[in-house]
Each structure stands twice: as C-alpha cells, then as structure tokens.
Amino acid sequence: MSTTKQATRAPRGGARRSGRSGRVLWGVSHGLVWLYALALVLPLYYLVISSFKKTTDIFDSPLTPPVDPVWHYFEDAIRYARLDLALVNSALVTAAALALTLLLALPASFALARSRGRLSALLERIFAMGFLVPTFAALVPTFLMAAYTGLFHTRTFVILLLPAGALPLSVVLLTQFMRTVPPELEESARVDGATTWTVLWRVFVPLSMPGIATVLLLNFLNFWNEYLYSLVIIGPDTSQRTIQVALPTLQANQATEYGVLMAGTAVTLIPVYIVYIVLQRRMEQALISGAVKM
Amino acid sequence: MHPTPTTPPTAPAATGRRPRRTRREGSPVTLLAVPALVWYLLFTLGPLLAMFYISGLSWPGMLAPRSWAGWENYRAVLDDPLFWQAVRNSAIQIGVVLPVMIVAAFMVGYYLTLKPRGHRLLRVVLFTPALISASAKAMMAYSVLAPNGMLNGLLDTVGLGGLGRAWLADTDTALACIMAIDLWNGIGFTAVLFAARLGSVPEEIYEAAELDGAGHWRRMWRIAFPVTKDYVGVTTMLQFLWILFSSAQNVLLLTQGGPGNATTNLSFLVYNKAFVQSDLGYSQAAGVLLFGVGLVGMLAIRRLLRQNY
Numbered sequence: 001m002s003t004t005k006q007a008t009r010a011p012r013g014g015a016r017r018s019g020r021s022g023r024v025l026w027g028v029s030h031g032l033v034w035l036y037a038l039a040l041v042l043p044l045y046y047l048v049i050s051s052f053k054k055t056t057d058i059f060d061s062p063l064t065p066p067v068d069p070v071w072h073y074f075e076d077a078i079r080y081a082r083l084d085l086a087l088v089n090s091a092l093v094t095a096a097a098l099a100l101t102l103l104l105a106l107p108a109s110f111a112l113a114r115s116r117g118r119l120s121a122l123l124e125r126i127f128a129m130g131f132l133v134p135t136f137a138a139l140v141p142t143f144l145m146a147a148y149t150g151l152f153h154t155r156t157f158v159i160l161l162l163p164a165g166a167l168p169l170s171v172v173l174l175t176q177f178m179r180t181v182p183p184e185l186e187e188s189a190r191v192d193g194a195t196t197w198t199v200l201w202r203v204f205v206p207l208s209m210p211g212i213a214t215v216l217l218l219n220f221l222n223f224w225n226e227y228l229y230s231l232v233i234i235g236p237d238t239s240q241r242t243i244q245v246a247l248p249t250l251q252a253n254q255a256t257e258y259g260v261l262m263a264g265t266a267v268t269l270i271p272v273y274i275v276y277i278v279l280q281r282r283m284e285q286a287l288i289s290g291a292v293k294m
Numbered sequence: 295m296h297p298t299p300t301t302p303p304t305a306p307a308a309t310g311r312r313p314r315r316t317r318r319e320g321s322p323v324t325l326l327a328v329p330a331l332v333w334y335l336l337f338t339l340g341p342l343l344a345m346f347y348i349s350g351l352s353w354p355g356m357l358a359p360r361s362w363a364g365w366e367n368y369r370a371v372l373d374d375p376l377f378w379q380a381v382r383n384s385a386i387q388i389g390v391v392l393p394v395m396i397v398a399a400f401m402v403g404y405y406l407t408l409k410p411r412g413h414r415l416l417r418v419v420l421f422t423p424a425l426i427s428a429s430a431k432a433m434m435a436y437s438v439l440a441p442n443g444m445l446n447g448l449l450d451t452v453g454l455g456g457l458g459r460a461w462l463a464d465t466d467t468a469l470a471c472i473m474a475i476d477l478w479n480g481i482g483f484t485a486v487l488f489a490a491r492l493g494s495v496p497e498e499i500y501e502a503a504e505l506d507g508a509g510h511w512r513r514m515w516r517i518a519f520p521v522t523k524d525y526v527g528v529t530t531m532l533q534f535l536w537i538l539f540s541s542a543q544n545v546l547l548l549t550q551g552g553p554g555n556a557t558t559n560l561s562f563l564v565y566n567k568a569f570v571q572s573d574l575g576y577s578q579a580a581g582v583l584l585f586g587v588g589l590v591g592m593l594a595i596r597r598l599l600r601q602n603y
Contacts, residue, residue: 044434050437058447108327141342196323221424227543228546262433
C-alpha cells in the first residue's frame with residue numbers, strides 16, 4: 001500500500017522539488033508545443049479561407065474570414081486544371097493499385113506465415129530490407145522502363161509500379177497477422193478436403209481483416225498522395241494524369257489568382273480528410289504501425 | 295472393440311503432425327510468395343541495378359544514341375562545381391534539419407505521454423502533415439511564402455512589413471525555407487511515433503527514478519531516451535533517407551533549385567540533370583554517389599543510436 005501511495009504521489013513531488021524554475025520550464029514547453037501546433041493548423045486555415053477571398057483581400061487581411069465569400073474559385077480550379085478528370089484518374093489508379101497490392105501480398109504473406117523453412121526466412125528478410133531502399137533512387141531507370149515498355153504517358157504503368165513499392169511493408173504486416181491464425185483451423189479445413197487456395201481465402205483472409213484494413217489504409221494514403229513518379233511517368237496529358245500532378249499546374253500559370261490555387265488544393269485534400277474523419281483511429285494506428293516497418 | 299480406444303488418440307496426432315511438418319520445410323506453398331517477390335525485384339532491384347549501368351554511359355537524352363563512357367561521367371560530376379554546391383546544400387539541410395527534428399519530436403512525444411490538457415486534440419493536429427500530399431504541401435508553402443502570401447501579410451499587419459521579402463526567391467532565405475518545410479512536415483508525425491513507443495515503456499522504470507526526485511528533463515533524457523534508443527535510431531534513419539531523397543519534390547515545386555543554385559541539393563540535381571538537361575549519364579552517376587551517401591549515412595546513424603545495454 002505504502003509503495004503505491006508513494007508512486008502515485010511521486011510525479012507531483014518531483015515537479016515540486018524542481019520548484020519555480022521547473023514550473024516556468026513546464027509552462028514554456030506548453031507554449032512551444034502549442035505554438036508548433038498553431039504553425040501546423042494555420043496554413044490549413046489560411047488555405048480554406050483564401051479559397052473564398054479575392055487576391056487583394058487575401059493580402060490586406062490574411063487571417064480574417066471572408067466577408068462576402070467568392071464561390072467561383074472552386075469551379076475555376078476544376079476547369080483550369082481539369083481536376084474533375086484528375087480526381088477520376090486518381091481514384092482509378094489508387095483502387096487498381098490497391099487491388100493489385102492485395103492480390104500479390106496476400107498469397108505471399110500466407111506462404112511466409114505458415115512455412116518455417118530457410119527459404120521463406122530468406123524471402124521475409126528480403127521484404128524487410130525493402131523499407132530501406134529509397135524509392136527515389138530508381139526514378140530515372142523506372143522512367144526509362146516506362147518508355148521502353150510502351151506504357152509511357154499512361155496511368156497503367158503507375159498502377160503496375162505503385163504496388164511494388166508497397167509490397168515490402170504490406171507483406172511484413174500481413175505476415176505478422178497471419179502468424180496469429182491458429183494452425184488447428186487450417187488442419188480442420190484440410191480434413192474437410194479444402195485446398196491450399198480455399199484455406200487462404202476462407203480461413204486466413206477473413207481472420208486477417210484488421211491487418212488487411214491497415215494495409216489498405218496505409219497504401220490508400222501513399223497511392224493517393226504519390227507525386228514524383230506520377231509526374232515523370234504520366235506527364236501532362238489531362239486524360240491520364242492524377243490529381244497530384246494536375247494541382248501544381250495551377251501554380252505554374254502566373255495569371256492564376258491565389259483563390260483558385262487554394263481552392264484547387266482544398267479539392268485534393270477532401271477525399272483524404274473524408275477517409276480520415278470516418279476512420280480516424282484506424283488510420284492513426286495504420287500510420288504508426290507502418291512508419292517504422294522493422 | 296479393443297482396437298477402437300487405442301486408434302483415435304494416435305490417428306489425429308499422426309494426421310495433425312504429418313502435414314505440418316512437410317508444409318513447414320520448403321514446401322511448394324512457399325511458391326505463393328514468388329509473384330510478389332518477382333514484382334518487387336522487377337520494379338526495385340532492376341531499376342537500381344540499371345542506375346549503376348547507366349552511370350557508365352554517355353547518353354545525352356532519351357532519343358539520342360548512347361555509348362559506353364566508363365568513368366567519364368563520374369569525372370564530370372566530381373569536377374563540377376554545381377555538384378559540390380549540391381553536396382554543401384544537402385549537408386546543411388541534413389545537418390540542421392535532422393538533429394532539430396529528432397530532438398524536438400522526442401520532446402513533443404514525451405510531452406504527449408504525460409497526457410497534458412488537450413493532448414487528444416494535439417495528437418490530431420500533429421497528424422496533419424502525414425495526411426497531406428507533397429504537392430498540396432508545396433502549394434500551401436507557396437501560398438504562405440510568396441511575395442504577397444500569408445507571412446508577408448502577417449508581418450505587414452503587425453507593422454514589421456520591412457522584414458517582408460520574396461522568401462523563396464531570396465538567396466539568403468530560400469534554402470532555409472526548404473528546411474523549414476522539412477521541419478514543419480517532420481516533427482509532428484515523428485512525435486506521434488515516439489509517443490506511441492514511449493507509451494509502451496513500463497511505468498515502473500520511471501517510478502524507480504522518480505523516488506530519487508528526477509524532474510521531467512532528466513526523466514526524458516536519462517530514462518525515456520536510453521530505453522527507446524533503438525526505435526529513435528530507426529526513425530532517424532528513415533527521416534534521414536526521406537530528407538536526403540524526397541526533398542527533391544519540394545525544391546522542384548517551389549524553387550526549381552534557385553535562386554542561382556541556392557537550393558539545388560543532391561536529389562534535385564539528379565532529377566534536373568535527367569529530366570531538364572537530358573544528361574542521363576551524369577544524372578545517374580550523381581545518383582550512384584547519392585545512393586552511396588544514403589548508405590553511409592544510414593550505417594553511421596545506426597552506429598550512433600544503437601541500443602547499448
């Protein structure tokens with residue numbers, strides 16, 4: 001009893017002992033952390049309000065909300081950069097790349113989770129090492145590969161390419177999940193005459209749904225937000241390019257008003273924020289488990 | 295009647311054990327991993343090897359004829375003052391951003407684990423940069439830093455308009471802006487990661503130290519940090535790679551390496567030589583050197599932040 005009492009009282013005791021300077025420091029750290037938080041939020045706030053303000057108002061009173069909001073910037077942004085087509089392209093690329101990622105990663109994780117051979121240990125290590133290969137390094141050769149395969153300036157090549165970068169993390173995360181499936185379940189399925197394929201889809205996949213959700217959320221963010229490879233490979237064709245490639249074209253046009261650029265940026269953020277608001281906890285968990293992938 | 299009671303216990307054990315054994319030792323099921331492996335190697339290892347090969351070619355543009363150049367590209371790169379300026383810019387960028395980011399993120403992460411008032415809201419705010427794409431972040435940075443953007447507008451409002459300038463087009467501030475964006479981008483999410491890791495440190499470890507009257511500063515650096523050093527090391531490594539390689543995107547979208555070459559760093563140089571100046575050999579020779587820098591830096595960080603107990 002006495003030890004727990006001491007322990008619970010200790011934090012306050014510790015703070016008290018450091019005295020006034022301690023309290024001042026504590027106050028300063030509150031201040032600094034919230035100052036940084038403000039720095040994170042302020043540009044977002046500025047982005048939203050500027051989407052409704054005339055250029056002169058944006059500069060004269062940068063932080064005041066729009067007095068008489070201008071609504072046509074969203075329409076302008078969509079028309080100038082064909083953001084409507086770009087949204088569809090991004091959705092297509094993201095969905096197709098996600099499907100392909102699962103199609104490749106699920107059987108692989110299944111194989112790695114249930115075999116203990118030396119070969120599968122080696123394979124797992126190869127995938128685990130994949131986190132440390134910076135994707136940027138392969139930019140130019142990948143661009144040449146797209147050119148030589150005749151899939152240059154198409155979404156198709158990006159759809160084929162994105163899963164490759166996502167595979168290491170997806171395979172490692174899914175393997176961890178599939179290891180928790182009790183072998184007895186598989187054995188009883190086998191007794192009922194199930195094939196390996198049936199075991200994978202009927203036993204392992206349903207039981208690894210949380211892992212699959214994590215992988216999907218994480219890769220949704222990565223695929224939707226991918227910029228450099230899409231820029232280099234898809235290029236300027238409005239019927240093929242994704243939203244991340246289309247957006248900066250608004251800036252390149254010097255005549256563009258700020259409001260249009262801000263409204264366009266806001267449009268690109270909407271899908272991500274919808275998913276985030278609906279699946280906040282899951283998304284945060286996914287990002288945390290996916291960040292340090294070792 | 296007699297055999298029946300003896301057979302059931304042995305039969306399931308045999309059928310239960312036999313398939314498990316054969317499956318676990320290099321069975322055809324491992325083949326299911328092959329498509330993923332091939333896919334991964336085709337798009338990652340293949341291009342990486344190609345980078346080494348191309349770095350030995352004289353190849354002035356995609357449609358131009360190419361010929362073997364040996365070490366010629368490396369000589370050109372190492373003789374190029376622009377390359378050394380890019381090395382300098384990357385060194386400044388990494389040297390300032392990485393320590394500041396990791397130390398600040400660790401402190402914010404520790405702060406989060408104390409669950410101060412508003413920590414839930416704070417956590418949501420800190421996630422912001424992790425959700426937004428590179429191009430959207432760049433557009434936001436542009437709108438803040440442009441001559442008639444938010445920063446100058448704010449300075450004007452508080453009567454410090456004299457300090458205002460074209461932040462991204464000024465040689466003195468352009469690189470600092472790129473670095474500030476790295477920090478803006480990196481501290482919050484890294485802090486959330488550290489908070490998650492610190493949350494799994496058993497309370498007894500702190501309690502033992504608390505009895506000796508350790509304040510937060512000492513708790514943080516004498517206990518929390520050594521206990522999680524390995525995790526901090528891996529995170530530092532990944533942030534290092536991110537800053538070294540991916541900041542090409544910010545440079546491309548915001549300054550194009552300028553003004554002059556003030557913001558040309560190594561990754562942007564690799565991009566620019568290939569896609570703007572169409573010198574594929576030079577670009578990939580620089581790419582190989584950049585890859586080497588990444589490898590050496592990673593090993594150095596690993597050594598520096600290894601768990602030492």
